[in-house]
Amino acid sequence: MQITDSNLENILDRALKRKELSREEIVSLLEISDKDQLEALFQAARTLREKYFGKDIFLYGFVYLSTYCRNDCRFCYYRRSNRDSLRYRKKESEVLEAALDLAESGVHLIDLTMGEDPEYLDRGQAGIERLAGLVRKVKARTGLPVMISPGVVPESALQELARAGADWYACYQETHSALLFEELRINQRFAERLNTKYRAHELGLLIEEGLLSGIGETNQDLFLSLMAMQELNADQIRVMNFIPQKGTPLEGVAGPGSIREIQITAVMRLLFPDRLIPASLDVDGLDGLPPRLAAGANVVTSIIPPGQGLAGVAQSTLDIDESRRTTAWVLPVLEENGLQAGSRAGYRSWIEKRVQGLVGSES
Ligand code: SAM
Numbered sequence: 001m002q003i004t005d006s007n008l009e010n011i012l013d014r015a016l017k018r019k020e021l022s023r024e025e026i027v028s029l030l031e032i033s034d035k036d037q038l039e040a041l042f043q044a045a046r047t048l049r050e051k052y053f054g055k056d057i058f059l060y061g062f063v064y065l066s067t068y069c070r071n072d073c074r075f076c077y078y079r080r081s082n083r084d085s086l087r088y089r090k091k092e093s094e095v096l097e098a099a100l101d102l103a104e105s106g107v108h109l110i111d112l113t114m115g116e117d118p119e120y121l122d123r124g125q126a127g128i129e130r131l132a133g134l135v136r137k138v139k140a141r142t143g144l145p146v147m148i149s150p151g152v153v154p155e156s157a158l159q160e161l162a163r164a165g166a167d168w169y170a171c172y173q174e175t176h177s178a179l180l181f182e183e184l185r186i187n188q189r190f191a192e193r194l195n196t197k198y199r200a201h202e203l204g205l206l207i208e209e210g211l212l213s214g215i216g217e218t219n220q221d222l223f224l225s226l227m228a229m230q231e232l233n234a235d236q237i238r239v240m241n242f243i244p245q246k247g248t249p250l251e252g253v254a255g256p257g258s259i260r261e262i263q264i265t266a267v268m269r270l271l272f273p274d275r276l277i278p279a280s281l282d283v284d285g286l287d288g289l290p291p292r293l294a295a296g297a298n299v300v301t302s303i304i305p306p307g308q309g310l311a312g313v314a315q316s317t318l319d320i321d322e323s324r325r326t327t328a329w330v331l332p333v334l335e336e337n338g339l340q341a342g343s344r345a346g347y348r349s350w351i352e353k354r355v356q357g358l359v360g361s362e363s
């Protein structure tokens with residue numbers, strides 16, 4: 001049932017005061033389809049972002065260092081069995097060059113992402129040390145915080161990565177419906193993926209949790225996910241619309257309308273006003289940035305240096321060699337939207353505060 005304007009106003013008022021919202025209320029926000037009501041939701045999300053972050057937006061450089069993967073996720077272009085997909089494994093020197101380029105362009109963090117590449121993950125200690133070596137060098141050369149997105153790894157590997165100086169561990173559950181998870185992430189274990197994030201937190205790494213939207217989830221499932229993110233006390237949370245990929249079993253399935261991701265982003269901001277919430281360039285490219293910022297996102301991710309043969313994940317090529325996934329294109333968009341890049345010191349201090357909060361915390 002469509003929510004009334006006065007009910008919506010009441011819910012948004014309470015969200016602005018950080019009062020807890022009920023399951024029905026949260027689901028009703030996810031169900032809004034009226035244009036004016038959506039705008040009211042986005043306005044509230046922007047107000048909360050401003051309250052905790054002012055006009056500051058953080059920028060993440062993205063280095064997809066290996067597109068080899070031992071997994072076969074149904075939605076993913078880089079799934080093991082997709083012969084159509086572009087495969088590469090960047091050399092250390094290439095990773096460093098990309099990271100340095102990104103650092104010079106003004107990003108706040110380098111995200112080192114990979115498929116679950118057997119060369120790194122199935123070679124015991126040697127593979128993990130190689131990965132940890134990359135983290136250490138990227139950190140030393142760029143002087144920037146590093147996020148690592150390697151997929152599911154054992155606790156000993158997390159330890160090694162933390163020792164190498166990784167600040168963040170990103171690993172997206174996609175959905176918190178175990179049933180849907182099993183359909184999407186074939187032969188992977190729901191609990192293992194989730195638990196790895198708890199272990200990472202215990203080791204002092206910040207964590208990013210994420211969802212796929214338009215992949216068969218209901219709004220009740222989304223509610224479950226939001227609660228699971230709260231339980232996990234995730235430091236950064238995200239949602240990305242499913243983009244159908246050539247050569248995969250879901251190739252012919254229509255993706256959701258772009259509003260789905262944007263609306264969920266705004267609801268995330270209401271429930272997690274003080275967390276980092278990305279607007280990824282990896283879904284609708286640069287043109288998709290303004291509506292995501294308008295929905296309360298405060299990080300721009302998937303900034304990729306052109307001309308280096310580096311790929312995106314959901315959009316493997318969109319806007320990359322046109323240089324439109326660069327800070328040079330992103331910064332003017334921030335300004336047009338009344339926003340600005342935060343300072344590096346501001347980003348560091350946000351991280352430090354969150355890490356402090358982890359010390360002695362139970363989650
Ligand atoms: N391989 C590691 C893993 O799966 O955790 C790390 C990188 S993985 C490629 C990063 C994320 O990209 C996935 O968790 C998923 O949320 C997102 N993704 C992959 N394929 C996508 C698609 N077709 N549409 C939208 N997002 C996608």
Ligand code: MD0
Pocket residue numbers: 062111113149170280281282301302312313314
């Ligand atoms: C992004 N393409 O931020 C990246 C990726 C992995 N940590 C992030 C999904 O959109």
Ligand code: SF4
Pocket residue numbers: 069070071072073076077078079080114115116151
């Ligand atoms: Fe591999 Fe990650 Fe793609 Fe799954 S989402 S197939 S783990 S790269």
